[in-house]
Amino acid sequence: MKISLNMDGDRPTGHQAQMKALARDVAEAKGGDWNARKRLNTTFQPLMKKFAQKRTTDTGEFNALMDKGREGLFVAAKKYKLKDGPEKFQIFAVDFIEDHMDGKGGKGFLSKIFGKQL
Numbered sequence: 001m002k003i004s005l006n007m008d009g010d011r012p013t014g015h016q017a018q019m020k021a022l023a024r025d026v027a028e029a030k031g032g033d034w035n036a037r038k039r040l041n042t043t044f045q046p047l048m049k050k051f052a053q054k055r056t057t058d059t060g061e062f063n064a065l066m067d068k069g070r071e072g073l074f075v076a077a078k079k080y081k082l083k084d085g086p087e088k089f090q091i092f093a094v095d096f097i098e099d100h101m102d103g104k105g106g107k108g109f110l111s112k113i114f115g116k117q118l
Contacts, residue, residue, distance in 0.1 A: 022086040029077040037074060044073050048097055055101060065101050072100030 022043065028036030048069035052062050076096035080089050 019086045022089065023082070026077050026080055026086065026089055027082055029074065030080070030082070037077070040073060040077060041070055044069075044093065044097070047094070048073070048101075051098060051101055068100040068103075069097045072096040072098070075100070 021039075025036045025039045025043070029040050048066055051069060052065035055065055056062050073093055073096065076089070076093040079096075080092055084092075
């Protein structure tokens, strides 16, 4: 599953450089760096926007879903094992984003497959 992320602007170009920047952002966000969290949010925002648009057309609810998605993204960054690499973080984060948007709080799709909470 390939996820298109918004990694342009002041971000490096090329897949290797983008993955290196994503790994750095996840590691720094895990440590509590607000700038890294902002960069992660910017990277995943188009994806979260698509998820929120699928769930509602109401503006207030849309904004609430975006907030929940950000919360899920930051929880994913905190729980992610850095040794697994940035490519797997994308899939890992999608699970947490959708779970938080659906109000499950991290007990979703991947947990059902593997039989435990991540």
